[in-house]
Amino acid sequence: MQHFTNVNDLSNLQQALQQAFEIKKDRFQFTELGRNKTLLMIFFNSSLRTRLSTQKAAMNLGMNTMILDVNQGAWKLETERGVVMDGDKPEHLLEAIPVMGCYCDVIGVRSFAQFISKEDDYNEKIINQFIKYSGKPVFSMEGATRHPLQSFADLITIEEYKKVERPKVVLTWAPHPRALPQAVPNSFAEWMNATDYDFVITHPKGYELDAQFVGNAKVEYDQEKAFEGADFIYAKNWAAFADPHYGEILSTDRNWTVDSKKMALTNNAYFMHCLPVRRNMIVTDEVIESPQSIVIAEAANREISAQTVLKMLLEGIK
Numbered sequence: 001m002q003h004f005t006n007v008n009d010l011s012n013l014q015q016a017l018q019q020a021f022e023i024k025k026d027r028f029q030f031t032e033l034g035r036n037k038t039l040l041m042i043f044f045n046s047s048l049r050t051r052l053s054t055q056k057a058a059m060n061l062g063m064n065t066m067i068l069d070v071n072q073g074a075w076k077l078e079t080e081r082g083v084v085m086d087g088d089k090p091e092h093l094l095e096a097i098p099v100m101g102c103y104c105d106v107i108g109v110r111s112f113a114q115f116i117s118k119e120d121d122y123n124e125k126i127i128n129q130f131i132k133y134s135g136k137p138v139f140s141m142e143g144a145t146r147h148p149l150q151s152f153a154d155l156i157t158i159e160e161y162k163k164v165e166r167p168k169v170v171l172t173w174a175p176h177p178r179a180l181p182q183a184v185p186n187s188f189a190e191w192m193n194a195t196d197y198d199f200v201i202t203h204p205k206g207y208e209l210d211a212q213f214v215g216n217a218k219v220e221y222d223q224e225k226a227f228e229g230a231d232f233i234y235a236k237n238w239a240a241f242a243d244p245h246y247g248e249i250l251s252t253d254r255n256w257t258v259d260s261k262k263m264a265l266t267n268n269a270y271f272m273h274c275l276p277v278r279r280n281m282i283v284t285d286e287v288i289e290s291p292q293s294i295v296i297a298e299a300a301n302r303e304i305s306a307q308t309v310l311k312m313l314l315e316g317i318k
């Protein structure tokens with residue numbers, strides 16, 4: 001594999017899943033693969049899980065790791081070509097990227113949607129420049145439109161916990177005080193649509209996701225109806241996608257918070273969330289602390305998804 005930004009970069013999803021389960025059985029079986037190879041992780045945004053799980057995954061493969069928080073200690077980066085750089089940004093991304101590429105063998109990038117230009121966000125302007133100018137394999141640690149390492153870990157987790165071959169999986173919008181990107185729900189939908197699950201998305205009117213991610217999913221505006229018979233509830237907030245409200249908060253209605261009463265409508269569903277999660281906005285204490293909550297197992301699988309992807313990228317290096 002050359003780069004990893006979405007589910008289609010895996011040539012075969014079922015094989016990738018099998019590889020992930022192999023790695024989970026013994027995560028130290030490929031320690032030679034990464035010897036004398038260096039992973040550089042670039043963060044334009046905060047992270048707990050992605051940072052730690054990806055670093056751990058790289059170490060499991062015998063790699064060395066370097067982490068750069070662009071907003072803490074690095075030069076502020078200009079990202080627009082053609083600007084007269086007389087402002088507060090001393091360095092341009094067009095030099096910074098190839099320079100960073102000189103020091104490593106693989107690059108991970110986290111760069112969220114900025115909600116300034118929908119076009120820039122949905123063209124993955126930052127990650128695509130890393131792909132174009134770094135000369136190295138690049139993978140997404142959450143871009144503007146997708147969070148594929150998260151979705152891969154989500155899929156691994158569902159495969160581990162499902163009790164029927166074709167579970168009903170429900171992605172539900174839930175309220176949040178800040179405007180959050182669509183990357184996690186987009187990506188989750190993209191990966192669920194690549195499986196044979198019964199996949200339903202529920203959200204208030206106005207929160208429709210980009211049609212390319214919704215795909216063949218069933219959209220149900222009545223959250224309680226959507227929860228009926230569900231095997232997995234996957235909660236997430238996102239800001240509006242549709243124009244003219246791109247990036248805006250249209251509702252903070254706590255009737256959409258996932259609580260025990262709603263979980264009782266399901267088929268004893270497992271509760272999932274990518275974390276970090278705001279308790280009693282997205283989900284009640286009771287639900288996230290219940291035996292049906294698998295958020296920690298889900299986070300643990302981030303190490304496995306990252307290691308599977310890093311292994312494939314290392315194998316792709318000539």
Ligand code: AN0
Nearest residue numbers: 180181183184274275276
């Ligand atoms: C981010 C988001 O919603 O995309 C990262 C989630 C993994 N969440 C926050 O910024 C709270």
Ligand code: CP
Nearest residue numbers: 047048049050274275
């Ligand atoms: N789920 C996830 O990506 O968490 P972080 O933002 O902490 O990395």
